[in-house]
Amino acid sequence: xxxxxxxILFESSPxxxxxxxxxxxxxxxxxxxxxxxxxxxxxxxxxxxFEKAESEMLKTAVEIALEKGEFLPKxxxxxxxxxxxxxxxxxxxxxxxxxxxxxxxxxxxxxxxxGLIMSAIAVESGAANKTVCxxxxxxxxxxxxxxxxxxxxxxRPPTSQWTVTGAGxxxxxxxxxxxxxxxxxxxxxxxxxxxxxNIADQNNMGAAMAPAAADTIYRFLESTNTNVNDYDSxxxxxxxxxxxxxxxxxxxxxxxxxxxKHKDCGVMIYDExxxxxxxxxxxxxxxxxxxxHILKGMxxxxxxxxxxVATGALLSPTTVLQKRSIPxxxxxxxxxx
Amino acid sequence: xxxxxxxILFESSPxxxxxxxxxxxxxxxxxxxxxxxxxxxxxxxxxxxFEKAESEMLKTAVEIALEKGEFLPKxxxxxxxxxxxxxxxxxxxxxxxxxxxxxxxxxxxxxxxxGLIMSAIAVESGAANKTVCxxxxxxxxxxxxxxxxxxxxxxRPPTSQWTVTGAGxxxxxxxxxxxxxxxxxxxxxxxxxxxxxNIADQNNMGAAMAPAAADTIYRFLESTNTNVNDYDSxxxxxxxxxxxxxxxxxxxxxxxxxxxKHKDCGVMIYDExxxxxxxxxxxxxxxxxxxxHILKGMxxxxxxxxxxVATGALLSPTTVLQKRSIPxxxxxxxxxx
Numbered sequence: 001x002x003x004x005x006x007x008i009l010f011e012s013s014p015x016x017x018x019x020x021x022x023x024x025x026x027x028x029x030x031x032x033x034x035x036x037x038x039x040x041x042x043x044x045x046x047x048x049x050f051e052k053a054e055s056e057m058l059k060t061a062v063e064i065a066l067e068k069g070e071f072l073p074k075x076x077x078x079x080x081x082x083x084x085x086x087x088x089x090x091x092x093x094x095x096x097x098x099x100x101x102x103x104x105x106x107x108x109x110x111x112x113x114x115g116l117i118m119s120a121i122a123v124e125s126g127a128a129n130k131t132v133c134x135x136x137x138x139x140x141x142x143x144x145x146x147x148x149x150x151x152x153x154x155x156r157p158p159t160s161q162w163t164v165t166g167a168g169x170x171x172x173x174x175x176x177x178x179x180x181x182x183x184x185x186x187x188x189x190x191x192x193x194x195x196x197x198n199i200a201d202q203n204n205m206g207a208a209m210a211p212a213a214a215d216t217i218y219r220f221l222e223s224t225n226t227n228v229n230d231y232d233s234x235x236x237x238x239x240x241x242x243x244x245x246x247x248x249x250x251x252x253x254x255x256x257x258x259x260x261k262h263k264d265c266g267v268m269i270y271d272e273x274x275x276x277x278x279x280x281x282x283x284x285x286x287x288x289x290x291x292x293h294i295l296k297g298m299x300x301x302x303x304x305x306x307x308x309v310a311t312g313a314l315l316s317p318t319t320v321l322q323k324r325s326i327p328x329x330x331x332x333x334x335x336x337x
Numbered sequence: 338x339x340x341x342x343x344x345i346l347f348e349s350s351p352x353x354x355x356x357x358x359x360x361x362x363x364x365x366x367x368x369x370x371x372x373x374x375x376x377x378x379x380x381x382x383x384x385x386x387f388e389k390a391e392s393e394m395l396k397t398a399v400e401i402a403l404e405k406g407e408f409l410p411k412x413x414x415x416x417x418x419x420x421x422x423x424x425x426x427x428x429x430x431x432x433x434x435x436x437x438x439x440x441x442x443x444x445x446x447x448x449x450x451x452g453l454i455m456s457a458i459a460v461e462s463g464a465a466n467k468t469v470c471x472x473x474x475x476x477x478x479x480x481x482x483x484x485x486x487x488x489x490x491x492x493r494p495p496t497s498q499w500t501v502t503g504a505g506x507x508x509x510x511x512x513x514x515x516x517x518x519x520x521x522x523x524x525x526x527x528x529x530x531x532x533x534x535n536i537a538d539q540n541n542m543g544a545a546m547a548p549a550a551a552d553t554i555y556r557f558l559e560s561t562n563t564n565v566n567d568y569d570s571x572x573x574x575x576x577x578x579x580x581x582x583x584x585x586x587x588x589x590x591x592x593x594x595x596x597x598k599h600k601d602c603g604v605m606i607y608d609e610x611x612x613x614x615x616x617x618x619x620x621x622x623x624x625x626x627x628x629x630h631i632l633k634g635m636x637x638x639x640x641x642x643x644x645x646v647a648t649g650a651l652l653s654p655t656t657v658l659q660k661r662s663i664p665x666x667x668x669x670x671x672x673x674x
Contacts, residue, residue, distance in 0.1 A: 051659065093651075102528070103455065127461075
């Protein structure tokens with residue numbers, strides 16, 4: 001493993017052995033319908049609270065990933081999971097039944113990429129033979145925690161995004177060259193720095209996160225000496241329509257045009273007719289899109305070399321009330337097949 | 338790096354190059370007074386909110402660790418930090434000024450040990466030359482978030498613990514054999530599993546966490562084929578007086594008596610006369626005790642081979658209101674000099 005300007009190059013290319021995704025009803029009504037492994041039409045997922053429903057969703061995504069790879073929980077050495085709930089309880093309650101050594105992560109909506117990077121480091125170093133990484137969000141848990149009680153039905157500004165009800169999980173392990181089946185591999189990564197442009201509007205998280213995405217993508221392209229055209233697609237996490245346009249502008253300031261290669265998971269997951277305003281958001285947004293459309297697209301050789309850049313807004317309801325800015329972060333993973 | 342039953346053996350023994358601790362007034366009135374690097378008598382730390390004060394404390398601990406090791410932020414490849422606040426905002430605001438690639442962790446009061454383990458994995462694998470790991474807590478931010486407004490002055494039951502106002506930070510790097518100065522090294526580690534004995538009393542976290550500590554210590558001793566007498570001390574994070582007694586009982590069920598070697602950071606940090614009931618708690622408890630008494634004790638050759646077992650209760654105020662149990666975790670780090 002070499003390192004250059006914060007870029008991690010994985011020599012053994014840790015492999016995404018299997019993956020699973022679970023989403024809710026609204027996500028299933030969107031354009032990516034056919035790619036998801038499981039759709040849950042009941043927002044309570046058979047539980048008595050939305051928080052338990054989110055845990056159940058994350059747990060199910062992990063179970064699907066394990067089953068598809070024919071793994072048992074005992075085959076997994078470390079689980080890296082996270083979510084948006086206070087004290088990351090969706091993840092810890094979800095993972096308490098597996099008995100897998102557990103490392104909790106917090107990266108807001110960047111968590112899935114952070115989990116992939118920590119997994120790849122642990123696998124390449126030999127600390128783990130296999131890891132699982134997963135992330136989730138739920139519209140009903142996030143909205144009432146971050147904004148207003150669901151019953152308010154408060155007006156949403158055009159810049160706001162819709163928290164995705166969904167979860168994604170990947171099993172990461174050493175690439176097996178003897179295997180006939182090619183699996184997507186984590187080739188390199190860039191751990192993000194915290195970037196703060198003093199955006200303080202919690203209803204415009206795309207604007208808060210775009211500078212972090214620009215910083216991470218720019219540093220990665222610089223240190224790997226690659227350019228946008230070397231990649232089939234650059235998928236950002238959940239910048240939404242407004243954040244995506246800001247990202248283009250920030251990259252153009254550095255004379256890099258990413259618009260032709262760029263897709264945003266928050267824009268992809270819903271149709272414009274679904275009234276989600278600027279797009280989807282939440283840890284489960286890019287986690288469920290990665291573990292459905294993107295990775296299935298790679299296995300079907302539609303994509304061969306992509307950048308997955310998950311973005312996170314590191315605010316809390318308390319910091320919003322205290323009128324603080326929204327520090328943001330973006331972690332990048334280069335996945336190849 | 339070998340691996341056996343979830344135990345990670347570090348072949349290169351990543352080294353704790355430097356460390357720093359910051360605590361508040363009450364902690365400075367306790368028996369460990371002389372070991373802390375900085376004492377802050379103003380609970381606001383010159384800021385206008387307790388949350389900003391906690392960030393400032395964590396930032397200061399990181400600065401002290403960097404200064405003592407003569408490192409600059411640019412020398413550090415990854416920062417692993419966490420705290421108890423919703424969305425871990427103490428850490429993300431603290432770290433936003435350094436420009437260090439940032440990986441947020443959530444392990445409740447086990448965070449410092451999780452940070453050490455992730456640091457050791459990253460350093461041994463070559464993904465980082467140097468990392469920093471840090472954790473913090475603040476009585477005034479934690480009490481009002483987890484329990485009741487500070488102004489209530491509500492009665493505390495005898496099982497309750499007092500959240501430590503403190504932070505600790507370590508710089509981890511490759512051990513330099515050519516150096517004259519010996520530094521404590523991370524020899525091996527055990528990532529904890531989530532253990533849930535259905536304790537639901539948020540005022541008795543020692544009871545919730547003791548089974549996790551017992552599980553982790555037992556698995557580590559088993560897989561390393563070592564026994565309690567091989568270690569100078571076994572420091573648990575913040576089980577307090579009640580949790581420590583429960584840990585002894587749970588270990589005795591497995592015919593292991595740890596009582597002669599055991600110390601608990603939550604018991605050590607306050608004097609019984611300080612009216613903290615069962616002892617100290619919070620991410621900052623074992624982080625500040627590690628980065629003062631324990632590591633200074635190792636550098637002064639009072640301790641040579643210790644187990645640092647930080648415990649975390651993975652509850653949230655929401656899960657408490659929903660009458661759920663408290664899943665817990667304990668991460669173990671074997672440090673030698």
